[in-house]
Amino acid sequence: MVNEEKIQENKLRILGRLSAGLIHEIRNPLSVINLNLDYLKMNREELNPELNDCVDACLESSERIQNLIETFLDFSRKTNTIEDFISVNEVSDRAIDIMLPALRKANISIEKIYLENHSKVKFHPIKMLQVFINLLSNAIEAIESNGKIIVKTFSKSGKEGENFYWEIEDNGSGIEDCNREKIFDDFYTNKEKGTGFGLSVCKMLLDEYKSTLSFESEFGKGTKFTIKFRS
Numbered sequence: 001m002v003n004e005e006k007i008q009e010n011k012l013r014i015l016g017r018l019s020a021g022l023i024h025e026i027r028n029p030l031s032v033i034n035l036n037l038d039y040l041k042m043n044r045e046e047l048n049p050e051l052n053d054c055v056d057a058c059l060e061s062s063e064r065i066q067n068l069i070e071t072f073l074d075f076s077r078k079t080n081t082i083e084d085f086i087s088v089n090e091v092s093d094r095a096i097d098i099m100l101p102a103l104r105k106a107n108i109s110i111e112k113i114y115l116e117n118h119s120k121v122k123f124h125p126i127k128m129l130q131v132f133i134n135l136l137s138n139a140i141e142a143i144e145s146n147g148k149i150i151v152k153t154f155s156k157s158g159k160e161g162e163n164f165y166w167e168i169e170d171n172g173s174g175i176e177d178c179n180r181e182k183i184f185d186d187f188y189t190n191k192e193k194g195t196g197f198g199l200s201v202c203k204m205l206l207d208e209y210k211s212t213l214s215f216e217s218e219f220g221k222g223t224k225f226t227i228k229f230r231s
């Protein structure tokens with residue numbers, strides 16, 4: 001193993017331990033936040049409608065953090081993969097709803113082109129949501145102005161039969177040829193506040209369900225990420 005790989009492996013080991021510790025520490029303050037939000041919800045008649053909406057939004061987000069913690073703990077406990085037959089269109093709608101405030105803030109329009117009445121795919125719903133949110137976030141972050149994102153679902157027949165796809169296309173910065181190989185690497189980011197883990201996590205979650213993630217990009221024009229679900 002070359003020296004650089006050793007350093008990288010060591011970094012990952014340390015990061016694993018740090019994140020386990022971090023998750024542990026997040027759980028306690030999170031339960032305090034939840035208790036307080038529940039208390040506010042119980043007294044909702046004393047709040048004006050706008051504040052009630054804020055409480056609901058906070059509760060929904062804290063539920064997402066809790067689900068992420070559970071997913072992390074599932075992974076570290078190496079438990080059996082939890083899966084179900086789920087509608088990709090429904091999870092996709094949910095991810096878009098969650099990202100609506102960010103889309104509005106960045107003034108990005110979103111178009112959905114869905115294949116209706118498609119058969120459901122076997123996947124973990126929270127993990128699928130995580131993948132879609134990561135890819136939506138990247139698309140939003142790649143756009144500077146006049147943004148447009150198209151989310152599509154479709155099916156195509158291949159060697160193994162009919163395959164189902166989810167695709168996201170943005171008209172953002174695109175990816176430079178010299179960076180194409182790196183984007184799935186842990187820690188690779190060109191953002192000031194990025195961790196460079198979004199796409200690695202997507203790959204890891206999709207691998208678990210034998211699904212794949214690929215992309216096409218033209219620098220200066222935009223990028224398209226495509227998920228092919230296991231048939």
Ligand SMILES: Nc1ncnc2c1ncn2[C@@H]1O[C@H](COP(=O)(O)OP(=O)(O)OP(=O)(O)O)[C@@H](O)[C@H]1O
Pocket residue numbers: 134138139142170172173174175183184188189190191193194195196197198199200222223
């Ligand atoms: N839609 C996209 N358009 C242009 N570049 C992209 C797109 N998606 C990913 N990239 C490139 O791939 C890099 C890695 O993405 P990844 O999601 O793994 O990390 P990040 O977005 O930089 O950080 P984090 O996900 O932790 O916020 C990005 O920094 C960016 O350079």
Ligand SMILES: [Mg+2]
Pocket residue numbers: 134137138197198199
């Ligand atoms: Mg990202």
